[in-house]
Amino acid sequence: MAEIPKVQTVALVREIGGPVEFPTDYPVPTPGNNEVLAKILYTGVCLSDLHTKDAVAAGPDGIPITRFKLPHIGGHEGVGRIVGLGPGCGSDLSLGTLVGIRFASRVCRRCEYCLAGTEQYCLKGTNHLHHEDGSFQEYIALDADYLTILPDDVDPKVMAPVLCAGITAYKGVLGANIRAGHWLAVIGAGGGLGHMAVQYAKVLGAQVIGIDAPDKRDFVLGLGATEFVDFVNTDPVQRVREITGLGAHSAVVTAGSTKAFSHACEMLRTGGTLSCVGMPPGTAKFETPICAIVIKALKIVGSVVGSMSELMEAVELTRRGLVRPQIQVRPFKDLPHVYEEMEKGTLKGRIVLEVSSS
Ligand SMILES: [Zn+2]
Ligand SMILES: [Zn+2]
Known part of the structure; x- marks a missing residue:
């Protein structure tokens, strides 16, 4: 596997409402304890990425979203491969495994919602839209215990939209x-x-x-x-x-x-x-x-997204060819144009950005 660089290209929004920039010197994260590093291949673009970067999204009861991370890197329907394992990762994880980047990034596994199998509503949950850098970057660190492990026999670009849409x-x-x-x-x-x-x-x-x-x-x-x-x-x-x-x-x-x-x-x-x-x-x-x-x-x-177990049902329906996401693949740096098209409401199906080719 190729060496992991120290810096990477990301789609960055410095201020809410600001433009999307593509700096090439953003640090590649170092996987912490019980984290994997994944190299992102493809990512879908969701309307909530557009609404969030422009701050027109709101939480329940219109309460503004708290703990919002700036600068902001959106993207929450990505597919990548594991390229690094942090300390403490289980032996069931290996380099090259196909993984998904979803809306939810971490859950507590102990609250009432986690215990009920509705962990997307976890009281202490974090996500890739507001709290952590998402899939609009080349490399991402992911919680190994809440990892979306995808089957190997799927086309990563077709599977990307399943992760949120x-x-x-x-x-x-x-x-x-x-x-x-x-x-x-x-x-x-x-x-x-x-x-x-x-x-x-x-x-x-x-x-x-x-x-x-x-x-x-x-x-x-x-x-x-x-x-x-x-x-x-x-x-x-x-x-x-x-x-x-x-x-x-x-x-x-x-x-x-x-x-x-x-x-x-x-x-x-x-x-x-x-x-x-x-x-x-x-x-x-x-x-x-x-x-x-x-x-x-x-x-x-x-409902907001779904649980990990419901996601795996959706993944299986696409793996078996019963549900086929209709995608148009565009270069990573087309993101600002994709946002413009989304505002017009003229897109059919889903746009998927190619972040890295291998
Ligand atoms: Zn979404
Ligand atoms: Zn929880």
């Missing part, structure tokens, strides 16, 4: 509580999360109605959606009612617009479930009247 969409579809044959509406079906949600819902037996702008029609139907609804030129609520009769059994909102959430509630039949995974920037509020939620007996659930 995939698990988030998968958990959103699980939360929608569907059964085979149910109508499930995916709002934002052509986007990074949405195009994965369409496929997970298909695998679980749902009839999917993909909702997005008209230029995404062929893309969404190509993913296996039963119907496509163009929300620009038609009334999406009326169309979903026409297709389903009573309304959809469930809706997964992967879009980041407030209106999408109220539309979703209107599309649901009585007793339906709304699963929220998209996040409008800032402190956007629900616009649905409470009486509508009561009278229609709606269930509204939210």
Whole structure:
């Protein structure tokens, strides 16, 4: 294995709201006790990277995110290989192993949420978006005890989006509580999360109605959606009612617009479930009247990424070719342009940056 350099190229944001710079002299981390050093091959770009660097993201109840690390290095859906083992790493870890870089970086394993297998909500948890440098760098130190070990027989660039978009969409579809044959509406079906949600819902037996702008029609139907609804030129609520009769059994909102959430509630039949995974920037509020939620007996659930065990289920679905992330690979330094395209909302599927070629 090649020698590990002392410095590396990273995508750095010095101040919140500042530009992305690519310094070439950022230190390569030294793996500490029970840490591995991984060389990053590919990383996906998530909308929350864009929102976080511009500080339009907020924590629960609109509370600003605390312990935010500056300068900031984003990226939380990376795939790399172990190139170094810190002191105390178990003998089950070896150089060359394919690993994932996810949103969560460390968990305590002792709090109520960790013990319940929902460690993504760990009370002492840290993540690669706010607290630690993420996958927009060539080398990263990772906690060996909370390491995402990937199967060896996968294409790292295709697996990268599963690490955030995939698990988030998968958990959103699980939360929608569907059964085979149910109508499930995916709002934002052509986007990074949405195009994965369409496929997970298909695998679980749902009839999917993909909702997005008209230029995404062929893309969404190509993913296996039963119907496509163009929300620009038609009334999406009326169309979903026409297709389903009573309304959809469930809706997964992967879009980041407030209106999408109220539309979703209107599309649901009585007793339906709304699963929220998209996040409008800032402190956007629900616009649905409470009486509508009561009278229609709606269930509204939210989720953030998913647990390690749910991630491994999502990884397996892609390894077996049942869910195929649709990716466009770009050079690492294209990140600022990718952010511009994300703001326009015109991207189909997921952008994956090539950080290093081997
Ligand atoms: Zn993400
Ligand atoms: Zn915990």
